Amino acid sequence: MRNKNLLEFCLSPDLGGLELFVANCFNDFRTKGSCKIAVAPDKKLDNYLEGKDKFYIKRNKFFPIIPALKLARFIDKSDIDVVHFHWTKDIGTVVLAKVLSKKKPKIIQTRNMTMTRFKDDFYHKWLYKNIDTIHAVTYQVKEQLERFIPKDVCPKVEVVYMGTKELDIKQQKVQSLKDKYNLTDEFIVGIVGRIEEGKGQWIVIEAISMLKELNIKVVIVGHTMDENYLESLKQKVKDLGVEDKIIFTGFTKEVDAHMKLFDVNILATPKETFGLVVIEAMVNKVCMIATNSGGPLEIIEDGVDGLLFDRSSEDLAEKIKLLYANKTLKESLALSGYEKAKEKFEASKQNEKLLNILKGM
Template sequence: MLKVLYLLNHAGKAGTERYVYSLIERLHNKKIKAYFAYNEEGPLVDRLRELGVEIYRIEMRNPYDLKAVREVNSLCRKLGIDLIHTQYLRENYISMLSRLLNPKVKVMYTNHFIMRNNLPLRITNRLITPLEANIIAVCNKGKDMMISNGVNGKKIHVIFNGVDPDLWGEPIKSTLREEFGIDDDTFVMLCVSRFAHDKGHGFLVNSIARLKEMTDRKFMLVLANDGPLLEQVKKQVKDMNLEDKIIFTGFRRDVKNLFFGSDVYINSSEHEALSFAIIEALAAGLPVIAADMAGNGDIINSETNCGLLVKYNDPDSMAEAILKMMNDRELQESLKKNALKTVRERFNLDIMVDRTYNLYLKSCNQKI
């Protein structure tokens, strides 16, 4: 049984943490012995403790933190780690530098972002990639960006994020409309996204203002989650007199409940490699409208036919897509029909876990 150390700087509650949790939940004490080390405390720590995973804290101040390099090396020797699975550049560099002290430990990296690196990082990538066993890109554009950032493309494998289609697809009776006094005739849009600079909430609010000018039909946008820009977005909604069209729910754990009370899921993000929220919404049978950015085109395209793509930061494009779906019941039903099928065939958690585990074996030179 392989011993895998999952190393993550911040143990929060975003998509990357969901990715790590999903792998550990499916593989721990079944095909691997999982360990977890982190720098900044967050909800993931408690969730993994509930799974019986051994937890360690390692301070990681920067990608070249030599003290952290020594601590990672020491921990790997103590636990007999075969492979370190990293998620961000900081812990990835630290892990690869630790290989200079203990080459027996392999390092595998999953890249969750599509961002252009500066020149020093591109040079470092070229120098340090040989220390990497294998690399996962969660979408095709992510692979292309890594190659342009100086990473050896031969080591990059595209493995899409996945969710459990049975868990999300099993129907439930939603309390969303009753909770917020939304009647059955109102078209409900849902966005479950952390209020941060790259999530496009300002763009989405502007789109709702445009939609309000275009139709008299009743509609409501439900914004769920929290984050540093929450109050700023609330002020924007108030200033634009959209308080009758937009509801803020705060952070919610009952996301499935929200899905089953909505008519469409909206994603307005600028930098999202492959959104778990989009895939979960599709698994719940919701069609999706998303900005044509990052990996969204891997999910929504002419083959999957499960949603509509719009131009990022273009309120007219977003409003027109919403209006089209709102007024075309046949289109809405067609997209819904393909939603769950898309998840089962392309973004299934079992597929993600199996392919990742096989890459663990390949990285450690074991038979698949």
């Protein structure tokens, strides 16, 4: 299998699971061959990839031909064989660049979002006709793609789960975080993700308000996407009288170190396509409680290696109380989750599967 020149492409302004996966692909693939990355300047992904060799393109939703022309020139100059894009809003730019380029690279899209309507109009049929492969992050996503994209233009769909790796977090670092947040012997409930309503931090706060008598604190990790929502969370904390139980950390690159503080981690989104934070918690030996829909259904076996809840604060409170009262169950679920993460979601194994797809195009 000959080496191919790869380009990771993502102009998203955010820094969540999707963008971190872009960074993980780039950091891994560039050690195994030729791989470049194109990002939007001065956005969160750009800043996250400190000191990396990056190609900059500014998104222009009104005149997409401008970034597409710039990308086409870069493709030809760098002899790019495969463009791997991740953010759905980049689809027009990437496909147009392929058409405008002399190289005519293969295109693969990692699909992180669900698809809920038919893509049978002329524009979408043109787009998908020019995409060679779609990487679906779950079998649920694969089923949706094959249902909603017309068969005559539907690209080949390959399923590869996202992966995570176990980091060596020193106990000294964990202790420094405990000192920073004034944590001692409390039962720690964590939730990691962007501060926006869809991530469901409000559900965790409501659940903890039902457990005031217990020695529990909540650590909310993530950068703020919606200032009004953050203020509403802080007001809810006051209204429910749980100011002494809630800690907002803000943005941090040390997510794994923060997870080492947790007894349990919560995923409270209504329908997470995959749930990278789920396997990240598992590999850190943290017990997971996740909503019973979407990606978590393909990761967690309820009662075996984690718990699922119906996204009500009442059900979440019951699940937290169960683990609080039963340390043996909590540790058993955490250990089973860890073993599953190492076996099924280990980053190097999953990245190798995806890289083989890219190289084989």
